[in-house]
Amino acid sequence: MKTDTPKLIAAVLLGLLAFLQDACNKNGSSNNKMTGDDAKNAQASYVPPGQKDEYYLFYSGGHSGQVFVAGIPSMRHIATIPVFSPYSGTGYGYDIETKKMLGDYTWGDVHHPALSQTNSEYDGRWLFVNDNANNRVARIDLRDFKTKQILGPIPNSMGNHGSSFVTENTEYILVATRFSVPLPKGRVADPNDYATQFNGMVSGIKVDPATGQMSVGWQILTPPFDWDLGSTGKGPSSGWAFWTSYNSEMAHNVLETNASQKDRDYAAIVNWRAAEKAVAEGKATMMDGVPVIDPAKVPGVLYFVDIAKSPHGMDVDPSGKWVVAGGKLQPTTTVINFEKLQKAIANKDFVHGGDVRGIPLLEHHDVVEGEVPVGLGPLHTQYDGLGNAYTSLFIDSQVAKWKLPPWTDEEKKDLTKVVLDKIPVHYSIGHLVVAGSDTAHPYGKWLVAMNKLSKGRHLSVGPSQPEDSQLIDITGAKMKMIYETFTEPEPHFAQILKADKIQPIEVYPKDENKDPNAIWEAAQAGQTRNGDGVDAKVTAIRSRFVPDRIDARVGDTLTVHVTNIEQSADMIHGFGLVEHNINLVIDPGETRTFQVKLTKPGVYPFYCTNFCSALHQEMQGYLVVKNEGAAEPASESVNPASIPPAPKTDAVQGEPAVPATSLPAVPNNTPPPPRPPAAASTSPTP
Amino acid sequence: MQPARVPGARAGFPANNMPTFLHREFRFLHKSLNLWSRLCLLAAAITVVISVLFPLWKLHLVAPQYSNGLVMQIYAYKIHGGGLNGNDINEINNLNHYIGMKKIDQADFTEMQIMPFMFGVFILLALRGIVMGEMKNVVDLFVLAAYFGAFSIGAFYYRLYWYGHNLDPHAPVHIQPFTPLIFGTQKIANFTQSSYPELGTYLLWVFMALLILAIWFSRKEEAQAV
Numbered sequence: 001m002k003t004d005t006p007k008l009i010a011a012v013l014l015g016l017l018a019f020l021q022d023a024c025n026k027n028g029s030s031n032n033k034m035t036g037d038d039a040k041n042a043q044a045s046y047v048p049p050g051q052k053d054e055y056y057l058f059y060s061g062g063h064s065g066q067v068f069v070a071g072i073p074s075m076r077h078i079a080t081i082p083v084f085s086p087y088s089g090t091g092y093g094y095d096i097e098t099k100k101m102l103g104d105y106t107w108g109d110v111h112h113p114a115l116s117q118t119n120s121e122y123d124g125r126w127l128f129v130n131d132n133a134n135n136r137v138a139r140i141d142l143r144d145f146k147t148k149q150i151l152g153p154i155p156n157s158m159g160n161h162g163s164s165f166v167t168e169n170t171e172y173i174l175v176a177t178r179f180s181v182p183l184p185k186g187r188v189a190d191p192n193d194y195a196t197q198f199n200g201m202v203s204g205i206k207v208d209p210a211t212g213q214m215s216v217g218w219q220i221l222t223p224p225f226d227w228d229l230g231s232t233g234k235g236p237s238s239g240w241a242f243w244t245s246y247n248s249e250m251a252h253n254v255l256e257t258n259a260s261q262k263d264r265d266y267a268a269i270v271n272w273r274a275a276e277k278a279v280a281e282g283k284a285t286m287m288d289g290v291p292v293i294d295p296a297k298v299p300g301v302l303y304f305v306d307i308a309k310s311p312h313g314m315d316v317d318p319s320g321k322w323v324v325a326g327g328k329l330q331p332t333t334t335v336i337n338f339e340k341l342q343k344a345i346a347n348k349d350f351v352h353g354g355d356v357r358g359i360p361l362l363e364h365h366d367v368v369e370g371e372v373p374v375g376l377g378p379l380h381t382q383y384d385g386l387g388n389a390y391t392s393l394f395i396d397s398q399v400a401k402w403k404l405p406p407w408t409d410e411e412k413k414d415l416t417k418v419v420l421d422k423i424p425v426h427y428s429i430g431h432l433v434v435a436g437s438d439t440a441h442p443y444g445k446w447l448v449a450m451n452k453l454s455k456g457r458h459l460s461v462g463p464s465q466p467e468d469s470q471l472i473d474i475t476g477a478k479m480k481m482i483y484e485t486f487t488e489p490e491p492h493f494a495q496i497l498k499a500d501k502i503q504p505i506e507v508y509p510k511d512e513n514k515d516p517n518a519i520w521e522a523a524q525a526g527q528t529r530n531g532d533g534v535d536a537k538v539t540a541i542r543s544r545f546v547p548d549r550i551d552a553r554v555g556d557t558l559t560v561h562v563t564n565i566e567q568s569a570d571m572i573h574g575f576g577l578v579e580h581n582i583n584l585v586i587d588p589g590e591t592r593t594f595q596v597k598l599t600k601p602g603v604y605p606f607y608c609t610n611f612c613s614a615l616h617q618e619m620q621g622y623l624v625v626k627n628e629g630a631a632e633p634a635s636e637s638v639n640p641a642s643i644p645p646a647p648k649t650d651a652v653q654g655e656p657a658v659p660a661t662s663l664p665a666v667p668n669n670t671p672p673p674p675r676p677p678a679a680a681s682t683s684p685t686p
Numbered sequence: 687m688q689p690a691r692v693p694g695a696r697a698g699f700p701a702n703n704m705p706t707f708l709h710r711e712f713r714f715l716h717k718s719l720n721l722w723s724r725l726c727l728l729a730a731a732i733t734v735v736i737s738v739l740f741p742l743w744k745l746h747l748v749a750p751q752y753s754n755g756l757v758m759q760i761y762a763y764k765i766h767g768g769g770l771n772g773n774d775i776n777e778i779n780n781l782n783h784y785i786g787m788k789k790i791d792q793a794d795f796t797e798m799q800i801m802p803f804m805f806g807v808f809i810l811l812a813l814r815g816i817v818m819g820e821m822k823n824v825v826d827l828f829v830l831a832a833y834f835g836a837f838s839i840g841a842f843y844y845r846l847y848w849y850g851h852n853l854d855p856h857a858p859v860h861i862q863p864f865t866p867l868i869f870g871t872q873k874i875a876n877f878t879q880s881s882y883p884e885l886g887t888y889l890l891w892v893f894m895a896l897l898i899l900a901i902w903f904s905r906k907e908e909a910q911a912v
Contacts, residue, residue, distance in 0.1 A: 506770075507770060507773075509770065509771060510771070511771075541780065542780055543858075566776075566780075567769075567770060567771065567773040567776055567777075568769070568773060568776075568777050568780075614784070615784070615858055618858075
């Protein structure tokens with residue numbers, strides 16, 4: 001073949017030009033020129049300063065162990081709620097209470113937040129999140145946006161991915177295992193014996209309707225498939241729950257290929273009300289303290305249906321009639337008709353001789369309404385309540401909008417006709433969320449695409465790249481890209497709540513503080529010694545701690561209870577103790593307590609870490625730690641309140657400056673000079 | 687309309703020896719109160735009762751970070767803070783401590799004990815006027831109320847002066863002693879302070895006006911047996 005030289009040169013030149021232009025775009029200052037509908041779209045998401053968003057967006061923080069709160073439509077990040085990871089920003093994991101809640105873990109993997117529901121509507125009480133890593137679930141109270149309980153590790157449950165799915169009246173948080181292990185946990189078996197020795201589990205985490213307190217209710221033993229994602233029924237499917245799975249091959253190694261051999265995997269259809277009843281009737285056996293149902297022996301609790309292929313999401317629509325599984329490795333979503341499913345179960349139309357380890361397998365064709373060719377890598381499906389479904393396409397990097405059944409005969413013949421619209425997202429979308437999709441009456445209006453890869457669409461921050469979230473307007477026939485933002489790792493699923501559904505408190509009312517160590521008057525502040533324990537009760541108010549001196553000895557266990565006696569919104573105080581890895585953050589009206597074993601002598605300042613006032617810098621004090629066996633300082637057990645204006649007597653104010661070289665002359669164990677009476681009038685006037 | 691003569695009313699002062707002016711005054715003070723005047727007195731008594739339920743004065747402090755403002759309302763018997771659980775008082779005190787101002791504490795306000803007592807006296811005197819039915823009863827009450835009103839305003843002003851002039855010299859922020867406005871709006875540092883009467887005070891003005899009306903209605907009545 002002859003080469004056309006001039007054309008080649010031209011092509012190379014053009015390519016070079018394009019490269020240069022590209023390089024200029026990347027390196028040059030931003031040239032954000034608006035084109036097309038940009039200005040209009042900007043208006044759609046713009047919330048002027050001083051105004052508030054219409055919706056809350058709660059997105060999971062993935063392996064950051066946190067939950068992020070943003071507003072819609074602005075997508076502004078408003079707060080981070082630490083759940084499974086310490087977060088010094090809010091003092092989470094530094095005080096006794098939150099430390100105890102975290103246990104020995106310093107991280108978790110938050111995937112699927114779920115708002116509490118009443119009658120399949122968000123009731124604005126709690127947000128539940130799962131920890132994929134350490135098999136836990138947590139409850140956040142939406143009254144104060146704080147984590148209130150962490151339950152787990154859940155016994156007999158490994159890899160808490162298929163959670164947390166709230167039932168229609170928040171009776172249960174339903175949980176299924178991603179990993180299978182020999183059960184009960186702690187038992188060792190050879191992974192080569194995976195199929196016979198390993199098991200998965202579906203758990204019903206009971207929620208106290210009044211307090212939200214969670215406890216493990218019951219469990220259903222399953223074959224060692226990898227349960228993936230699920231959802232709970234409503235309306236006609238009330239009392240049921242659904243999960244997809246991969247690895248029906250029951251591979252234990254090289255899952256990438258070995259778990260992708262079959263064209264279909266099993267979805268689990270769980271009658272959780274039947275499970276609850278079976279446990280009440282004593283049909284469960286105890287394993288590690290939990291009543292466990294063997295579904296092979298207790299019929300009516302668990303059914304399987306095979307769907308394509310290595311499916312991922314499993315989402316019930318607002319009517320409760322359609323359950324949609326994302327094919328992941330097959331470019332379709334499988335729409336299960338719950339009425340057909342019920343009929344098949346009632347008629348025992350099971351696959352002939354085709355039970356799976358004693359669990360009935362439903363005939364695919366009996367229960368499936370159709371498989372919609374939505375595109376490549378369908379993962380999750382959300383609904384707008386208007387008969388439309390929105391499926392994330394991981395491989396295509398798109399969202400597909402399609403029409404739920406009922407379909408016309410013509411549509412049924414060619415289901416490409418029900419796919420209404422597609423919009424590109426950037427890039428490799430995982431979950432997506434439509435406002436209120438998992439309720440009986442979605443808000444619709446907005447869709448947030450949570451994309452796994454941002455691939456440099458942001459200012460470069462080095463190789464550790466953030467995730468990408470995009471706001472899409474779904475009110476029209478065509479989806480419209482409105483806004484893009486970037487988040488820390490790593491949102492999986494999210495929930496959207498209408499802002500007026502909740503009225504969070506802004507301060508903890510004094511009357512509600514039941515902490516036995518809370519004090520409200522500076523006169524009650526002070527420290528007491530009990531053997532090797534020193535207990536200090538401290539008040540914090542703009543701009544002082546009382547007392548602002550704590551005395552202890554090496555070897556003591558120091559317990560400090562700090563009460564923020566403010567009752568004004570946003571008057572938050574911190575209590576950072578230097579070189580002791582302590583930072584409390586105390587909201588107005590709150591009491592927080594830390595405990596630390598004192599191991600080194602010295603004088604350690606503590607100070608307010610959360611900016612509070614013009615004299616925030618002055619809000620500080622000293623922890624004096626003397627060597628063991630030192631004489632009791634005269635003032636130690638008294639430590640009177642040092643307000644108003646603390647007499648500046650401990651300091652050597654007014655005396656000539658001592659040369660630094662002579663400082664070591666004062667040994668650590670010298671008692672401090674006695675304090676004069678703490679009255680303002682006696683304070684020497686300079 | 688001639689109201690019934692009230693039993694026990696004294697009459698027959700020797701008027702003849704008096705100068706004309708005083709005589710006229712004397713006669714005026716002994717005029718009988720007609721029904722309208724007595725109804726005015728009843729309304730006046732009721733107005734005082736109602737005024738206790740409402741704040742007399744309101745101090746309002748607005749700053750950028752307190753966009754809704756901090757509110758302190760003065761009732762006849764209490765100081766009431768705005769905000770959650772009346773927290774605005776704590777907040778005002780907390781801010782004032784930076785300039786060394788003494789805490790506003792209801793216990794320090796002896797007026798709060800005197801005022802309900804005085805209101806009770808007003809009510810009793812008004813009722814007494816209805817029963818006694820003489821002009822002088824109304825005039826006594828009016829004079830007493832006017833004096834008390836003026837005294838209260840003066841005392842209130844002195845309070846404000848006292849708070850603004852007894853600043854702790856060791857306070858973190860030194861400012862020139864000042865008197866917070868009693869009536870009007872002014873700027874203090876980042877705060878816009880406004881101070882205005884509230885419904886309770888307006889009702890007391892209505893009370894005074896009703897007393898004047900009571901006098902007016904009976905201005906042409908006959909003196910009682912003079």
